[in-house]
Structures are given as C-alpha cells and as structure tokens.
Amino acid sequence: MVSPNPDGLEPVLAALSTMQANVERAQKSQAHEYLEKFQKSPEAWTKTHSLLSSPGTIAEAKLFAATTLKGKIIYDLDQLPRESLPSLRDSILALLVSFREGPRPVRTQLCVCLANLAIQFLEWKDVLGQVGSTLGSSAGDCILEFLKVLPEEIMEGRKINLSEDELTARTKELLEDNTTQVLRLLNQYASSSAQAASNPRLFECISSWLREIPAADIVNSSLFEAIINGLYNDTSFDAAVDCMCTILRDTREVDEYMEVIQIIYPKILSLRPRIAELARSGDLETYKGITRIFAEAGEAWVVMIARLPTEFRGLTESVLECCGRDQDRDAIALTFLFWYELKQIITLDKYKQARIQYADIFGKLVNVMIKHLEYPNPSSANEADLFDGDREQEEKFREFRHQMGDVLKDCCDVITVTECLGKAFSLIQRWVSTYGSQVTSTSVPHWQELEAPLFSMRAMGGMVSPEESMVLRQVIPLIVQIPDHEKLRFQAIMALGRYTDWTAQHPEFLQPQLQFVIAGFSHSSKEVVRAAALAFKFFGTDCRKLLEGSVMELHNFYESVLDKLPPDSQEEITEGVACIISAQALDKVYSTFKMYCDPVIKRMMICANQARTAQDDGPNVAVTGYIQLLTVFVQNIQPYVSPHEENPAVKYCQEILPVLSTIAENFTNSTPILERVCRCWRYMVLSYRTAILPLLPTLAQQLASGFENSRQGCFLWATDSVLREFAIGAEYVDPSTSQAIYSFFEQQALAFLRIMNDLPAEDLPDVIEDFFRLLIDALIYYHQQLLVSPVCQHILSAAISALTLQQESPLIAALHFLRDLLSYGTEHPNSSNFDRQDSGQAPRNSPQLQQAVKQMVVSHGETLVQRVMTGMMFSFPRDCIQDASGVLLSLFEILPQQSTAWVKGTIGMLPAGSIRAGETDRLMNAVGAKADTGDLRKVRVLLQDFTTSYRRRNVTPREGLGRLEATRFRFNG
Numbered sequence: 001m002v003s004p005n006p007d008g009l010e011p012v013l014a015a016l017s018t019m020q021a022n023v024e025r026a027q028k029s030q031a032h033e034y035l036e037k038f039q040k041s042p043e044a045w046t047k048t049h050s051l052l053s054s055p056g057t058i059a060e061a062k063l064f065a066a067t068t069l070k071g072k073i074i075y076d077l078d079q080l081p082r083e084s085l086p087s088l089r090d091s092i093l094a095l096l097v098s099f100r101e102g103p104r105p106v107r108t109q110l111c112v113c114l115a116n117l118a119i120q121f122l123e124w125k126d127v128l129g130q131v132g133s134t135l136g137s138s139a140g141d142c143i144l145e146f147l148k149v150l151p152e153e154i155m156e157g158r159k160i161n162l163s164e165d166e167l168t169a170r171t172k173e174l175l176e177d178n179t180t181q182v183l184r185l186l187n188q189y190a191s192s193s194a195q196a197a198s199n200p201r202l203f204e205c206i207s208s209w210l211r212e213i214p215a216a217d218i219v220n221s222s223l224f225e226a227i228i229n230g231l232y233n234d235t236s237f238d239a240a241v242d243c244m245c246t247i248l249r250d251t252r253e254v255d256e257y258m259e260v261i262q263i264i265y266p267k268i269l270s271l272r273p274r275i276a277e278l279a280r281s282g283d284l285e286t287y288k289g290i291t292r293i294f295a296e297a298g299e300a301w302v303v304m305i306a307r308l309p310t311e312f313r314g315l316t317e318s319v320l321e322c323c324g325r326d327q328d329r330d331a332i333a334l335t336f337l338f339w340y341e342l343k344q345i346i347t348l349d350k351y352k353q354a355r356i357q358y359a360d361i362f363g364k365l366v367n368v369m370i371k372h373l374e375y376p377n378p379s380s381a382n383e384a385d386l387f388d389g390d391r392e393q394e395e396k397f398r399e400f401r402h403q404m405g406d407v408l409k410d411c412c413d414v415i416t417v418t419e420c421l422g423k424a425f426s427l428i429q430r431w432v433s434t435y436g437s438q439v440t441s442t443s444v445p446h447w448q449e450l451e452a453p454l455f456s457m458r459a460m461g462g463m464v465s466p467e468e469s470m471v472l473r474q475v476i477p478l479i480v481q482i483p484d485h486e487k488l489r490f491q492a493i494m495a496l497g498r499y500t501d502w503t504a505q506h507p508e509f510l511q512p513q514l515q516f517v518i519a520g521f522s523h524s525s526k527e528v529v530r531a532a533a534l535a536f537k538f539f540g541t542d543c544r545k546l547l548e549g550s551v552m553e554l555h556n557f558y559e560s561v562l563d564k565l566p567p568d569s570q571e572e573i574t575e576g577v578a579c580i581i582s583a584q585a586l587d588k589v590y591s592t593f594k595m596y597c598d599p600v601i602k603r604m605m606i607c608a609n610q611a612r613t614a615q616d617d618g619p620n621v622a623v624t625g626y627i628q629l630l631t632v633f634v635q636n637i638q639p640y641v642s643p644h645e646e647n648p649a650v651k652y653c654q655e656i657l658p659v660l661s662t663i664a665e666n667f668t669n670s671t672p673i674l675e676r677v678c679r680c681w682r683y684m685v686l687s688y689r690t691a692i693l694p695l696l697p698t699l700a701q702q703l704a705s706g707f708e709n710s711r712q713g714c715f716l717w718a719t720d721s722v723l724r725e726f727a728i729g730a731e732y733v734d735p736s737t738s739q740a741i742y743s744f745f746e747q748q749a750l751a752f753l754r755i756m757n758d759l760p761a762e763d764l765p766d767v768i769e770d771f772f773r774l775l776i777d778a779l780i781y782y783h784q785q786l787l788v789s790p791v792c793q794h795i796l797s798a799a800i801s802a803l804t805l806q807q808e809s810p811l812i813a814a815l816h817f818l819r820d821l822l823s824y825g826t827e828h829p830n831s832s833n834f835d836r837q838d839s840g841q842a843p844r845n846s847p848q849l850q851q852a853v854k855q856m857v858v859s860h861g862e863t864l865v866q867r868v869m870t871g872m873m874f875s876f877p878r879d880c881i882q883d884a885s886g887v888l889l890s891l892f893e894i895l896p897q898q899s900t901a902w903v904k905g906t907i908g909m910l911p912a913g914s915i916r917a918g919e920t921d922r923l924m925n926a927v928g929a930k931a932d933t934g935d936l937r938k939v940r941v942l943l944q945d946f947t948t949s950y951r952r953r954n955v956t957p958r959e960g961l962g963r964l965e966a967t968r969f970r971f972n973g
Contacts, residue, residue: 009047009054012038016061039068040954042079048072052095052106059103066109073116075953078161078916085121092117093134096146100139111146115153119170120162128178132185140189144201147182148208151175155211161916161949175212183213183221190226197226200239207239207246215250216260228267231293234286241289245296254304261301265315268297272318279325291322291331298338306345309354313361316342320361324368329400332372336407339365343410355414362414366423366456369404369411373452375487405459412463420460421471424453428478444485454479454491461498466505476509480516486525493520493528497535500542507546514539514547521561533569540576544583551580551592559599567625574629578636589639590648597652600629601659608663620670623663627676630656634683643732647691653684657695661702668710678706678714685721690732696722700744708751713770719748720774727781742782746791748774753794757971761802768802769810772817779820787824787852794971796821796860803867808877815883818864822890825853857894865891865902866909872947873910873954881944889940896931903927903943914954919946 011034018031038044051057051065069092072079080088092114099107118127128147135143154171162170186206190197206213206223218224227247230240251257251264271290278287298305298319305312319335326332346355375397378386387394412420431450438445457475464472476499482492496513503510517539520532540547547554558577562570581592604626611619634653641647660677667673681699685692692699700722707715723745728738752771761768775795778786786792799821802814823829829845857864865888872884891899904924907915923946930938 009050012047012051013061016064020060035064039071040076042076044068044072045080049091049095052110053098059106062106063103063109066106066113070109070113070116073113073120075161077117077120078919085117085123089114089117089121089124093131096135096142097139100135100142107142108145108149111142111149112153114146115150118150118174119154119167122166122170125173127174128181128185140196140199141201144189144199144205147185148201148205151208151211179209179213179217182209183217183223186223187221190223198230198233198236200230200236203227203230203236203239203243207243210243210246210250215247216257218247219260219263224263224267231271231289237286237289241292244293248293248296248300252300254301261304264297265301265312268293269314269318272314272321275318275321275325279327284328284330287322287326288331288334291319291326292334294318294322295335295338298335299341302338302341302345305342306351306354309357313357316358316361320365320368323365323372326372329372329397333400333403336403339407339410343413347413359415362411363419363423366408366411366415366420369407370424370427370452370456373401373404373455374448375451377448401455402459405456408456408459409463412460417460417463417465418468418470421457421464421468421475424456424460425471425475425478427453428475432478439483441484444483444488447483447485447488450482451487451491454482454488454495458491458495458498461495464499464502466502468502472499472502473506473509476513480512486523486528489520489523490525490528490531493517493531493535497531497538500535500538503539504542504546507543510539510543510546518557521564526566529565530569533565533572537572537576540579544579547580548583551577551584554580555595558596562600563603567628570625570629571632574632575636578633581633582637582639586639586641586648589637590651593633593637593649593652594655597630597633597656600626601656604630604663605659608666611667620667620673623667624672624676627660627663627673627680630660631676631680631683634680634687638687641691643690647688650684650688650691650694653688653692654695657681657684657698657702661698664702664706665709668706671712671714674706674710674712675714678703678712678718682718682721685718685725689725690730692725693737696726696737700741704744704747704751707748711755711764711767713767716748716752716767716770716774719745720770720777723774723781724777728784742785745774745778745782746789749791749795753791753798753971756798756801761804765805765807765810768805769813772799772802772810772813775817776813776820779817779824783824783829783849787821787849792852793856793859796856796864798971800860800864800867803871804875806875806877808879811871811876811880812883815880815887818887819883819890822853822857822887822894824849825857825890825894826850854894857891858898861891861895861898862902862905865899866906869903869906869943869947872944873950881948885940885944885947888943889936892931892936892939896936900924900928900931910950914950 015031015034015038018027019035038047048065048069051061052069057065073088077085092110096107096110096114099110114131118124124130131146132143135146154175186202186209190202196202203226206218206227210218218227227240227243230236231244233240247264251260254261271293274290275287278290294315298315301312301315305316319338323332323335342358345351346358375386378388387397408420428450431446431453435445435450444450457479476496479492479495482488493516496517503513517532517535520528520535523529523532554577558573561573565573577596581589581596584592604623607619607622607626611623614620634649637649639647639649660680664674664677681703684695684699703715703719703722706712707719723741726733726737726741728735728742730738749771752767755767756764796818799814799818802810805811805814820830824845827844827850868884868887872881876884888899888903891902904920907920907923923942926942927939930936930942
C-alpha cells in the first residue's frame with residue numbers, strides 16, 4: 001500500500017483491497033460499485049497516473065490503474081481538452097519508460113493506452129519515430145509490444161469515437177504508410193543479436209503486422225530465417241509456430257503466392273524428421289506445434305496439392321505421419337480439416353488424377369483412424385474403468401471418436417465405401433482368426449481390436465448404398481455372432497442400426513439382425529439396452545414394410561419391455577412400432593393404433609390418479625412420459641387418406657382427446673404435463689391437417705380454457721398450429737371455418753392482454769415469447785383482419801412493454817413481430833411466399849392497411865423508439881441488436897421526419913454527462929441528412945454505432961435514468 005498522500009488515493013486503494021479480501025459479499029459489491037464509478041469519473045485521469053507513478057503502489061493497484069487509463073482513453077477522451085493530448089502522450093511514454101522491464105501485464109496495458117491515443121490523436125504524425133526515440137534501443141520488448149498491439153487496436157476501431165472517414169485515413173497513416181519502416185525495424189532488431197532473433201515478442205509482432213505487410217516481404221527477408229530457427233528453439237517455439245501459421249494462411253491464394261510457396265515448402269518439409277524424434281521423446285506440446293504447421297500448410301495449399309500431386313505428396317505424407325505417430329491422440333484433431341478439404345477438392349472430376357495418386361494415402365489413413373479408435377488398455381485389471389477414473393478424459397475420447405468417424409467418411413468418398421468397409425472387415429476377420437478360439441464366457445481377449453472396426457463400420461454406415469453387394473453380405477453374419485462383451489455388444493447393435501436401409505433391400509438378412517437386437521433388451525448393461533432401443537427404431541422406420549405382418553408379435557414384445565426402459569429408449573422403441581403400424585392396410589390402422597395406445601393411456605391414468613396424493617414428482621414425470629409416447633404415435637402414424645374419407649388415425653384421436661383434456665384440466669399447475677398435452681394436440685393438427693376438422697371445436701375450446709386457467713404459453717404454441725392449418729385460402733378449408741379460427745385467435749389474444757395487465761412482463765417471459773410467435777403467423781395469414789382490429793393497438797402496446805425484458809428469446813420474438821407489423825406500413829410487407837403473385841413479385845399492400853399501421857405508429861412511435869434505443873444502449877443481449885436496429889429502420893421507412901424527432905427526444909432524455917459534447921448534434925445532423933436523401937440503411941448504421949458506443953462507455957445504467965424508465969403495461973378489456 002502507499003502512504004497517505006494529497007491525491008486522495010486512499011478510497012480507491014481501500015476498495016481494491018476489499019475486492020481481494022475475504023469479506024462479506026455486500027462489502028465487495030459496494031467496493032465494485034465504487035470502482036466502476038471511479039473508472040468513469042474525470043478524476044480518474046489524474047489518480048491513475050498517481051497510482052502508476054508511486055513506487056509504493058502494489059502490483060494489483062498498478063494493473064487496475066493501467067486498465068482504467070486504457071478505458072478512459074478509449075471511451076472518455078472527450079473529457080480532456082484537445083490541447084492536453086500532447087502532455088497525456090508524453091506522460092504515457094514516461095510511464096512506459098518506467099515499466100519497460102515489466103511487470104508485463106502493466107506494460108501491455110500501457111502499450112494499449114498509447115496505441116489507442118495514437119489512433120485518436122490525429123495531430124500526432126510521427127508516432128513510430130517518437131515512440132522509438134523515447135523508449136530507446138534498450139527497450140526492445142516494450143517497442144515490440146507496442147508495435148504488436150497497434151494493428152490489433154486499429155482493427156477494433158469501431159469502438160473508437162472517430163468517423164469512418166477519419167478511421168480509414170488514420171489506419172492508412174499508422175499502418176499502410178509505415179509497413180516499410182516497420183519491416184526495416186524488425187529486420188534490424190532480428191539482426192542485432194542471436195537473442196533478439198529468437199525473441200518470442202519479435203514473432204508475435206510479425207504475426208500482428210502480417211495484416212498489413214505482405215507475406216512475400218517477410219519470406220524474402222532475413223526475418224523468415226529467424227522464424228524457421230525459432231521452430232528449433234524451446235523458448236520461441238510457440239510464437240514461431242503462430243507466426244509461421246499466419247504466413248501460411250496468407251498464401252492461400254496459391255497462384256499469387258506461387259514463388260513464395262516454393263521458398264516456404266522446402267523449409268516446411270525439412271521439419272518432417274522431427275515428427276519421429278518428438279514422438280519418441282514424448283514432447284507432446286512441440287509435437288502438436290509441428291503437426292499444426294503441416295496441417296495449416298496442407299489447408300492453405302490444398303489446391304496446389306490437387307494440381308501437383310507428385311510435387312506435394314511429401315506434405316500429404318507428413319500430415320499422415322503426424323496422425324500415425326500420435327499415440328496420445330492429442331495432435332491428430334488438428335489434421336481433420338485438412339483431410340476434409342483435400343477430399344472436397346480431389347473428388348472433383350477435374351482432379352481425378354490426384355484422387356488416384358492419393359488413394360494409397362487415404363487407404364493408410366483408414367487404418368490409422370481405426371487404430372486410434374481403440375479403447376486404451378486399463379492399467380489395472382478393472383475393465384469397467386478404462387480411463388483410471390478420469391471421466392473427463394473418457395468423455396473427450398468418446399467425442400473424439402465421432403470426429404475420427406467423420407474422417408473415415410471422407411476416406412469413403414475418396415477410395416470408395418466398399419474399400420473402406422473391406423479394411424474394417426479384414427480387421428474383424430483377423431481378430432476372429434487370432435483370438436476367436438480364446439473367447440470364454442467371462443473373457444474376450446484384446447476386445448479393443450474388435451470393437452474399433454465395429455465402431456468404424458457404424459461411422460461409415462451413412463455412406464453405404466443399399467445396393468452394396470460385396471462386404472455387407474459377409475460382415476453382417478459375423479456381427480450377429482459377436483461375443484457377449486458389453487462394449488462389443490453395444491457397438492455391434494449400434495452398427496446394425498446404421499445399415500437398416502441396406503437391410504430393407506436385402507430381407508434375407510433381417511431376422512438374424514432383429515433377433516440380435518431384441519436380445520439386447522435383456523442385456524444386463526443399460527448402455528446395450530439403450531443401443532437396442534435406438535437400433536429397433538431404425539429397423540421399424542426403414543424395414544416397416546418387411547415387418548408389417550409381425551405387428552401382433554411385436555405388440556407383445558413392446559408391452560413386455562416398455563416399462564423397463566428409460567424415457568429416451570421408450571420413445572425410440574415407440575417410434576419403431578409406430579412406423580410399423582403406419583405400414584398397415586388402411587382398414588387395420590385404427591385397430592392396431594388402439595391396440596398399442598390403449599395400454600399406454602391406461603398406464604397414464606393410473607399415474608395421474610397416483611399424482612393427486614403423491615409426495616414426490618414421480619407420478620407426474622410418468623404422466624409426461626406417457627403423453628410423450630402418445631405424441632410419438634401421432635407423429636408417425638400418418639396414413640394416406642382421401643380428403644373426403646374418414647381418417648382412421650383421427651378416429652382414434654377423437655377417443656383420446658377427452659382423456660387429454662381431463663389431464664389438462666386437472667394439472668393446471670404442472671407446466672411439464674401441460675406442455676406435453678399441448679404438444680400432442682399440436683401434432684394432431686400437423687399430422688392430420690384438415691382431417692382434424694371434426695375435433696376442431698372441442699380442441700379450440702380446450703386451448704382457450706386451458707390458457708385462461710393456467711396462463712401457460714404452450715396453449716398459444718398449440719393455437720399457432722391451428723391458426724396456420726386453417727388459414728384463409730388453405731386447401732379444403734371453408735371460409736367460415738377460417739373466420740371462426742380468427743375469432744378464436746382474438747379470444748386468445750384478449751386473454752393474453754388481461755394476463756399481461758395483471759402481471760409484470762418479467763414474470764411472463766415464456767408466455768410473451770409464445771404469444772408473439774403466434775402473432776407473427778397471425779400477421780401472415782390474417783393481416784387483413786388483425787391490422788384494422790381495435791385489439792391491434794393493445795397488442796402493439798404489449799410488444800413495447802415486452803422490450804423491458806432482458807431474456808433473449810422473448811425479446812427476439814417481440815422484435816420480429818414489431819418488424820413484421822411495421823412492414824405493413826409500407827407497400828411491400830414481410831409476407832409468406834404463398835402470397836406471391838404469378839409474376840414472382842411480392843403483392844402490394846393496400847393503402848388502407850398502410851394507413852392503419854401509420855396511425856398506430858403515430859400513437860405509439862415515440863414510446864417505441866425510447867424502448868428500443870434504451871434496450872440497445874443498456875439491456876438488450878448482443879443477438880437482439882440487429883433486430884432492434886431493424887425496428888428503427890422500419891420506423892424511418894414509414895415516418896422518417898417523426899422518427900428523427902423521436903430519436904432526438906430520446907437522446908435528450910439520457911443522463912447528463914453521458915453524452916460527449918456535440919455528439920448529439922453530429923448524430924442528428926447525419927441522421928437528418930441520410931433520411932432526407934432516402935439512405936435509410938445508413939441511418940440504421942448510424943444509430944446502431946451510436947448506441948453501441950454509448951453502451952461501451954456506460955456498461956451499466958447510471959443513476960438518473962428518469963424519464964427513460966419504463967412504465968407498466970395496462971389493458972382494460
């Protein structure tokens with residue numbers, strides 16, 4: 001700590017001490033609030049300098065001071081008179097002289113301070129010269145760090161308070177005009193000593209300036225040799241790798257950089273012997289760095305590899321060697337993108353010759369990948385713990401295997417799936433001939449060598465054509481005889497599940513596979529049981545026609561296993577049997593549907609009765625699960641029926657609708673149950689479309705009463721499906737039905753408005769999201785009625801009120817609705833493609849609807865602008881900003897003059913001192929000029945840049961928001 005001084009630093013130091021101390025949360029919050037205010041205050045300019053200049057200040061306080069000074073320069077430079085900038089520059093240079101030897105974090109922040117001052121201090125012309133002469137030749141690291149951060153800070157120039165023209169001109173002054181000087185300085189520094197030539201800061205600086213200095217200039221200078229030498233130096237290796245990879249990425253335009261590539265390529269290939277050396281020594285980090293260089297070179301030059309396969313074969317072989325020698329599987333992932341991009345280009349007819357020449361490499365890659373797929377051998381005899389208790393490593397390996405599976409798919413594209421499957425089949429055969437005789441009921445020797453090719457077959461399943469006739473005929477009979485080892489059985493079942501499309505074309509292989517899968521449901525391993533359920537789903541989906549006659553036997557099986565399965569597996573096996581039911585003759589659909597679902601409903605009602613007296617959520621969870629199973633049946637049993645015939649699936653839905661209605665009425669406080677019921681109703685509409693008409697009156701009544709009683713948004717979600725399916729102009733829908741549906745929608749809207757009147761928006765985020773998603777569809781299908789309805793004014797008011805939320809999803813829904821609504825104030829609104837005329841042009845909006853929207857905007861526009869801009873400046877999540885600025889754009893398209901006045905009024909209500917002097921006038925003059933010329937998209941950019949800049953300077957709302965604070969939504973109706 002520093003001793004007491006007249007600068008009044010004690011409160012700042014005390015707050016910093018509190019933040020680091022083990023004190024009450026309230027004290028830390030108070031200290032944090034104080035420091036935030038301090039950072040934005042004008043007095044921070046002098047106090048940060050005092051903290052940095054005082055020799056007794058602790059390191060943490062100096063870092064805080066340097067960071068604060070950086071923020072002041074970026075956001076608050078206008079607090080200083082322009083004539084004081086030279087003295088500010090000189091004081092920062094003096095501080096850099098003091099900190100040129102470190103601590104490095106403070107020095108870095110000061111370099112960033114100086115770089116940002118240089119960007120904004122337009123009158124400072126000889127920036128590099130003055131920095132170099134002031135810091136002196138002994139401050140090499142400090143100068144290199146400043147040179148490194150300068151391009152980085154300029155590239156982030158949107159946070160700087162300069163106009164685009166000023167920023168462009170300053171970028172040219174500081175970067176483009178200095179490339180020759182910087183290149184000369186870096187060459188001189190690298191040549192000054194061996195230590196300088198291997199300095200990691202040098203390579204970091206080169207990487208940063210490669211944004212401006214052409215890679216060719218670096219490669220043709222002595223700096224390139226320094227980078228290559230840095231790859232053999234432990235201290236500079238990481239920075240040299242980053243620098244080399246930056247150069248490689250800059251040479252992607254291979255025709256332009258061919259001469260440069262010819263210089264780099266031999267240097268890269270000279271690193272190849274290090275692959276084996278590093279693999280033997282176990283230096284994993286260096287091995288990863290070398291692999292990264294080869295992979296980045298391959299990605300950058302993939303076009304040349306395809307054009308000149310002989311000349312660049314060495315590079316491809318080097319990447320393959322990196323894969324093969326990576327015993328710890330830490331580096332191999334760096335090569336995956338290269339293999340994908342190489343596959344993409346050599347599978348083009350134009351590069352057929354390259355594909356032939358690289359076939360052997362991709363063949364070897366298949367073997368390498370399958371070998372890496374093997375589970376490790378446990379250090380103990382406990383095969384249940386293959387990763388010695390490291391669950392993170394186990395999860396990483398599982399994810400990694402699927403990435404390697406993608407590489408195997410790339411290989412299939414290059415050397416054909418039959419050859420890749422053949423390699424896996426050969427490994428399976430080799431294991432059977434080598435270890436098959438040693439298998440016992442309790443031991444499967446070297447099972448990892450069998451499991452890996454099984455996994456590879458599963459990974460490549462999606463690439464196999466149903467017409468494949470060479471490998472699968474041999475391998476499928478082998479798979480169904482796999483020994484009873486948990487991981488082998490799991491992988492075998494999963495593999496079979498990937499080839500059901502092939503099995504559907506080869507029915508003679510169905511029964512052995514199906515029996516093998518069904519046997520998996522009796523396995524002691526939960527993982528195997530889950531695999532069996534997933535595989536059964538695929539068999540039911542793809543082989544439904546072959547299994548059509550087994551529907552009775554499968555019902556007994558379904559009933560026997562259903563209650564033993566976890567929820568996900570219940571859904572999967574249900575989807576399988578539902579697909580088989582859907583293949584039945586039309587006169588059997590109702591009876592089989594009923595046969596399978598009635599027992600499910602019986603279970604559901606038993607659990608529902610238990611839930612009334614249960615002390616835990618178990619019965620409730622069971623009810624949601626059984627409703628979900630009913631939904632799966634509804635989703636998948638969709639028989640084709642003439643519009644004028646009764647749909648047998650709808651006939652059964654008529655029977656279960658009252659049951660679901662009873663559940664909804666008795667569980668109004670259970671959100672999960674209500675959501676599942678509404679989901680089931682929604683899929684009845686989506687699956688059977690207009691055939692659901694006989695159920696519609698009852699369904700609409702249940703959706704309306706359910707929403708009013710429960711206030712759950714899921715009822716609005718289900719309403720949306722009805723609204724879309726029975727819209728005006730829909731096929732086979734009577735106009736009177738569509739009009740009744742609109743009346744039903746208005747009833748739901750009024751219920752929502754009453755709910756929003758009773759409760760604040762922050763208590764209703766999910767309901768608000770569902771309501772405005774419903775409104776978006778209502779605008780598409782019923783805009784003629786909605787926009788002229790009195791309820792629309794209240795809906796707009798509710799949307800404005802919803803903008804006080806901070807959750808992303810409801811905000812996006814409300815903003816999307818507002819954009820769509822406002823578009824109807826123009827000639828060409830946002831509309832469905834179905835509305836387009838034969839000419840392909842969007843239909844013109846009627847003057848009456850345009851006027852209706854404009855009248856609403858006149859009434860609510862000022863409040864809307866306030867809410868949108870306040871959200872953009874203070875509270876909206878990042879992903880909402882584009883839509884928010886889109887709302888402002890729409891307002892300017894409808895009423896440009898009024899919108900300009902509303903924006904000016906909103907800015908005038910901001911807290912005093914939060915706007916720079918003259919900033920409002922500059923903004924409004926620019927907005928007015930662009931609005932007058934019709935360049936409204938530029939207006940959007942100006943407003944978005946202003947609000948972003950304001951938000952950066954005022955990260956959290958300050959005191960005194962006053963008139964910008966939101967009011968509660970009110971509705972009487």
